[in-house]
Amino acid sequence: MHDPRALLDPGNEAVRRLARRGYTLDSAALEELLSSRNSGIKTADDLRAESKKLAGEVGKTAKAGGDVTALKERARELKDEIKQAEERAEAASADLRDLMLNIPNLPLDTLPDGFSDEDATEVRRWGTPPQFDFTPRDHVELGERTGILDFARATKLSGPRFRVARGAGAALERGLASFFLDLHTREHGYTEFSVPHLVMPSALLGTGQLPKFEEDLFRTAAGTRDLYLIPTAEVPLTNLHADEIVEPGDLPLAYTAWTPCFRSEAGSYGRDTRGLIRLHEFEKVEMVRIVAADSSQNELEKLVGHAEAVLQKLGLAHRTILLAAGDTGFGAQMTYDVEVWLPGQDTYREISSCSDCGQFQARRANIRTRTDEGKREFVATLNGSGLPIGRTMAAVLENGQQADGSIVLPEVLTRYTGFSTIHADGKTD
RNA sequence: GGAGGCGUCGCCUAGUCCGGUCUAUGGCGCCCGCCUGCUAAGCGGGUUUGGGGUUUAUCCCCCAUCGCGAGUUCAAAUCUCGCCGCCUCCGCCA
Structure with missing residues (x-):
């Protein structure tokens, strides 16, 4: 398996090198999967940070004898949003992995051309x-x-x-x-x-x-x-x-x-x-x-x-x-x-x-x-x-x-x- | 196959009964610094891993991570269920 970022780095000429062994690398698809996975992770992480903060407030407010029903309601909503974001990130992540696991190694340039x-x-x-x-x-x-x-x-x-x-x-x-x-x-x-x-x-x-x-x-x-x-x-x-x-x-x-x-x-x-x-x-x-x-x-x-x-x-x-x-x-x-x-x-x-x-x-x-x-x-x-x-x-x-x-x-x-x-x-x- | 016990940051370990102050305690080891003819000791600091954001020699921020996975809950090392591994005893077996 490759590092997807390295594969997308133009300096590595992955497309040309993989073509030598008959593999067509779809860089656009790879880039799309990578960025969609990463943005999914970012979204889920940010929501989770908000959720953690809210949980802390519930604890503090309850201890001080305050009313926590509104806070809890918001926290429950957040939980659903997190779940959705996680599912999106997970799906993109799985697709990226499937693609990556099936990309062969890069042949070195010192190898002769040909297929047999x-x-x-x-x-x-x-x-x-x-x-x-x-x-x-x-x-x-x-x-x-x-x-x-x-x-x-x-x-x-x-x-x-x-x-x-x-x-x-x-x-x-x-x-x-x-x-x-x-x-x-x-x-x-x-x-x-x-x-x-x-x-x-x-x-x-x-x-x-x-x-x-x-x-x-x-x-x-x-x-x-x-x-x-x-x-x-x-x-x-x-x-x-x-x-x-x-x-x-x-x-x-x-x-x-x-x-x-x-x-x-x-x-x-x-x-x-x-x-x-x-x-x-x-x-x-x-x-x-x-x-x-x-x-x-x-x-x-x-x-x-x-x-x-x-x-x-x-x-x-x-x-x-x-x-x-x-x-x-x-x-x-x-x-x-x-x-x-x-x-x-x-x-x-x-x-x-x-x-x-x-x-x-x-x-x-x-x-x-x-x-x-x-x-x-x-x-x-x-x-x-x-x-x-x-x-x-x-x-x-x-x-x-x-x-x-x-x-x-x-x-x-x-x-x-x-x-x-x-x-x-x-x-x- | 049956019964019981255990699994926490490299190693050891506290915490789990009774959820929030765990941003996980302490020791060992390791790294940096101070001190000192040198070394040791002493003193101070640092030390899980992975991902994302930002920046790219730096730094900073966020998320996850207490065997693994699911669940309950606003909130799980802590409660529930399933699984895996290790140890002890019994059975079976080359």
């Missing part, structure tokens, strides 16, 4: 895609032939877009998660968290999934509780400090958590229907950074570096792209995607998305800190995948496949899995 991943700027590449003297299989075929992935039975249990991992596959998932967490906590300075996977609507409002993207979420109901399954650990991790003032000396905060992520994938019917790429439920290690507002750009470079480091330790070829203004997510002002090479698809595919949200989420979630002068100020928040378990497993399987049908794992994983090769029959050593 084809408009992104490639920032750097690392490693060389492996060459095969046979036609490489995709991870679905590799997983099913070795018996470590079972999509048919997952469908039997839960319908499309789920996975069952078995034996070495399940161990590999667990090993990947442990490896990611160890790397981030020991070498990148993150604090590991275990967090709830069900959250209240207020948390999703804070990070920007609600109210606009409700259809992307799984919603649960039990008794009077109304809880959502988290689509990413970004939600609980960022909202840990909602409604708090974080001491400046504690910044930057660097948090990581391994959680399942639940996404309805509404609107993506027919896309990536095979395999581990797009599931309703997947596991991910997420990184969140809560930082001073003026350092968010530097912090984004660190964050994306941490995501890239995971792939480098795994020896997986990847590239990093800067998303176009129109392709950047609702809450972000700048996003890097890291894409890993998938031999089965003969292309780079997104494996991490690292975003600088500026103060956008902090204002929604009310996360603040203090400036040097002791004034309260919203922090900046960043989040990035580090990494998703499923897509990483797909990359590990596809990149490590051998002519004989076996899969050689990255060396760094062997101490986590206890094996370095998955043979064609699913056995390991």
